[in-house]
Structures are given as C-alpha cells and as structure tokens.
Amino acid sequence: MKRLILSAVVLVLIFTGCGDNGNGDESGIKWTNDSNGTITVINHTSMDVVLFKGQTPIESNILGGVSAFSNRIIDFSDKVNDFEEGGFLIMNGISLEDYNKNKSNPANVTIRFSAYVIYKNTNKFIIEIPMECFGSYYFRVNNGKNIGIQLRKGSFDGEVIGFVPPMAKNHNIYVGSSDSLTIYPVYVIYDNAKKTGFTVSPNSIFDIINVTPRPISNADAFIVNLPLNNDMFDDFTYDEAIVKLTNNLSNQAVRLINESNENEILSSLGGSHYVNGGTSLTYYLETTDDGEEVLLNISLYAGSVIVPVKQNGNTPIIKNGYNYTITLEYNSGDVSEPGSYTAAIVEGDKIDIFSLFNIN
Numbered sequence: 092m093k094r095l096i097l098s099a100v101v102l103v104l105i106f107t108g109c110g111d112n113g114n115g116d117e118s119g120i121k122w123t124n125d126s127n128g129t130i131t132v133i134n135h136t137s138m139d140v141v142l143f144k145g146q147t148p149i150e151s152n153i154l155g156g157v158s159a160f161s162n163r164i165i166d167f168s169d170k171v172n173d174f175e176e177g178g179f180l181i182m183n184g185i186s187l188e189d190y191n192k193n194k195s196n197p198a199n200v201t202i203r204f205s206a207y208v209i210y211k212n213t214n215k216f217i218i219e220i221p222m223e224c225f226g227s228y229y230f231r232v233n234n235g236k237n238i239g240i241q242l243r244k245g246s247f248d249g250e251v252i253g254f255v256p257p258m259a260k261n262h263n264i265y266v267g268s269s270d271s272l273t274i275y276p277v278y279v280i281y282d283n284a285k286k287t288g289f290t291v292s293p294n295s296i297f298d299i300i301n302v303t304p305r306p307i308s309n310a311d312a313f314i315v316n317l318p319l320n321n322d323m324f325d326d327f328t329y330d331e332a333i334v335k336l337t338n339n340l341s342n343q344a345v346r347l348i349n350e351s352n353e354n355e356i357l358s359s360l361g362g363s364h365y366v367n368g369g370t371s372l373t374y375y376l377e378t379t380d381d382g383e384e385v386l387l388n389i390s391l392y393a394g395s396v397i398v399p400v401k402q403n404g405n406t407p408i409i410k411n412g413y414n415y416t417i418t419l420e421y422n423s424g425d426v427s428e429p430g431s432y433t434a435a436i437v438e439g440d441k442i443d444i445f446s447l448f449n450i451n
Contacts, residue, residue: 120190122156125166129215130208132157132165135222139187140204144170144180147197148190154182157220167210177211177286181239181256184220203265205254207239207279209288221252226267228304231312234259237449239279240317247275247292254279255317263312266304274300276317280448284360285375293323324450328380328412329442336389336417337371343391345419347374350386382410389419389434396427400434407436414439 120141134140134157142165143152154170157163168174184204193199204224209216234240237257242264243249252272253264266272276298278291298320303313338345344365349355356364359372366372378385385407387400400407400417409415417436424431444450 120153120156122158122163124164125155126164127168128164128166129210129213130165130167131215131217132163133217133219134159134161134163136160136220136225138203138225140184140220141187141190142182142184144182146183146202148183148185148200149197156187171210174210175212177209177214179207179209179281179288182206182208182218184224186225202263205256205262207241207254207256207288209281211286219251221250223252223267224265226265227307228267228269229263229265229307229312230272230302230304231314232259232262232264233314233316234262235316235321236278236318241277241279241290243275243277244272245275247277249275265307269304269306272302272304274302274315276300276319278318280450282448284373284447291324291327293318293320298323324444327444329444329447330411331375331377332409332411332413332415333442334374334376334409334415334417334436335371336366336374336419338366338368338419340368340391340419340421342368344368346390347417348388348390348397349376350388351384356390376409378409378411380411382408385409387417387434387436389417389432391432392427396429396432398429398432398434400436402436402438409436410438412442414442 132142137159139156139158141148141156142154144154145152152170154167155163155165171178171180182205183202185200185202189200204220206218208218232240232242232255234255234257239257240255241251242253242255244252252266255262255264276293279288280291281288298318300315300319302315305311305313336347344367346364347357347366349357357374358364359366359374361372363372376385387407389398389400390396391398398419402408415436415438417434419432419434421432
C-alpha cells in the first residue's frame with residue numbers, strides 16, 4: 092500500500108510593516124491595509140495585483156489590491172456568508188493593468204495567480220504571490236479531481252510555484268524561463284466538518300512530473316493531466332476515528348471521558364463538553380490504523396456516576412479511519428448506580444473520505 096503523507100495547513104500570524112502605493116482606493120479597489128483583516132498577502136512581483144474570488148473580477152468579487160513588492164492585510168468577511176463558521180475560497184490575481192484594460196469585458200482578463208485561502212473568524216493566514224507568476228513562459232494543467240493542487244519544485248515540501256483549482260481545465264501556470272522544471276504535486280483538502288485544511292503528498296517518485304514551459308506566444312502549451320494516478324486516494328486512511336455519542340437519558344446531560352488519556356474530558360466537534368438528554372454529539376479520536384484499546388467512560392450527575400463504555404462487553408478497540416457509535420441507555424434500578432446503565436459502542440463502516448472531503 093502506498094502511504095500518503097498528511098500535513099496540516101498551518102494558520103500563521105505575521106507582523107510585518109506594509110507599504111501603501113500611489114494607486115489610492117480607486118475603482119472600488121482598496122490598496123491600503125484593513126485593520127480587521129485576517130489574510131496577509133505578500134506580493135513578490137513587480138506588478139500591482141488585483142485579487143478577486145470566482146472566475147471574473149466583477150465588482151462584487153473584488154477582494155482588494157496589493158502593490159508591487161509589498162504586503163497587504165485584507166478583510167473580506169463581507170464577501171462570504173460563513174466567515175464566523177469558517178470555509179475556503181479560491182483567490183485569483185491579475186495585474187492592475189489587465190484589470191483596467193478589460194473593465195468592460197472582465198471575462199477577458201488573464202489569471203496569473205491562484206491560491207487556496209482558508210478563513211475562520213480571527214484565524215490568520217498568509218498568501219504569497221510567487222515572483223515568476225507574471226513570467227513570459229507557461230505550461231497548462233488539467234485537474235481531474237474536486238480538490239486543489241499545489242505545484243511545488245525541488246520536493247514535496249518545496250516552494251509553491253502555482254496552484255490549480257478543483258476540476259480546473261486548461262489552467263495556465265506562468266514561470267520566468269523555458270528551463271525544464273520538476274514538479275511535485277501536493278493535494279489540498281478541506282475538512283468541512285472541522286473547518287480546517289490539510290495537504291496530502293503522494294511521496295512517490297512516480298508522482299513527479301517534468302515539464303517544459305513554452306513562450307506565452309505559443310498556443311501549443313505543454314500539458315499536464317493530474318492526478319497521475321486516479322486511484323491514489325483509494326488506500327487513504329483518515330487519521331482519526333469518528334465517534335458519535337447518543338444520550339438516550341431524558342433529563343441528564345453527560346460527558347465523555349478518555350480514561351486512557353489521563354481522564355481527559357473530550358470536546359465534541361462543536362466544542363461542547365456536554366451531551367444533553369435526547370441528543371447526539373460527534374467526537375474525533377486519534378488512535379492507530381491497526382486499532383488500540385481505549386478506555387472510555389461516560390460521566391453522569393457531575394461525575395458521581397461513571398458508566399464504562401463497552402464493546403461486546405469488553406474494552407473498546409478503536410481504529411483510525413472508522414465510524415463508531417456509542418449509545419447510552421438507562422435500563423432499570425437505582426439511578427445512582429453505574430450498573431443501571433449501559434454504554435455500548437459499535438464499530439461502523441470505514442470513513443468514506445470521498446464523501447467527507449467531496450473528492451470525486
């Protein structure tokens with residue numbers, strides 16, 4: 092089995108002086124810092140860049156501008172309807188010159204830069220516009236999956252030279268010369284449940300691509316079709332178990348405790364420590380792919396009653412990559428006695444990452 096390498100998409104806070112340029116805030120484009128912004132854009136190019144979401148830079152899609160060789164903090168909380176909850180968008184960039192030239196026909200602009208941007212309330216994120224994205228050479232990429240792809244050079248951990256949006260066709264990547272490049276594709280996935288992103292690296296020499304950029308005047312582009320292996324996610328195992336706890340007690344909130352981890356009181360996906368009567372909450376537990384014993388307890392009545400979670404009468408064995416359900420029931424007897432309750436855990440199906448991450 093080929094092992095895929097997972098990495099978190101790190102949210103970073105950057106403190107850097109940012110220069111304003113002489114463009115001013117004109118044509119609905121803001122070039123100065125937003126005091127409440129959460130996205131820092133670093134422009135390594137000699138071009139003033141207009142940033143927007145979607146495929147065309149119409150007014151409602153404009154996110155702002157960032158001057159040549161400068162940094163800019165952007166607030167686009169008014170451009171999305173889930174900013175507090177969290178989500179992602181594809182940010183595209185064009186030159187200011189191109190924007191002005193095609194104001195009456197915005198679909199005619201040439202997208203020179205694309206990035207995958209994760210946002211959530213006050214979380215900070217850094218986006219860098221590569222130096223060569225306004226170069227005079229290019230190659231073309233087709234993305235056959237509904238996930239984004241970072242193109243890196245040097246290694247799977249190397250510099251990002253371009254980003255290919257999900258399901259993109261004929262997406263141009265611009266570079267500064269015709270020198271052959273060795274490209275390492277890294278796949279960017281958004282976990283809609285956790286509102287976080289992570290990357291998946293194939294970590295195989297068979298997933299490396301050699302490209303030969305051609306002049307932008309040459310319509311016959313060098314074409315790359317990704318992923319090279321359409322089955323690369325078939326052996327992917329999610330690195331946690333998903334556990335759903337259903338509390339069937341009518342009038343008692345309960346807590347789920349991991350005795351195997353120093354009696355940790357677990358937080359649900361939504362951050363709650365309590366499961367109210369007649370409701371369910373979902374938890375994530377990291378174990379191993381082969382499974383390990385996890386001592387789980389359910390705390391009732393402010394901890395005065397502790398009910399052990401059992402799997403067919405035994406300590407549960409929980410594996411990464413699988414769904415589990417725990418059902419708490421009152422059977423009969425004294426409500427202050429643990430023996431009056433059962434908390435049964437059942438292993439379900441393997442987590443369907445294609446549905447969880449909308450991969451197709």
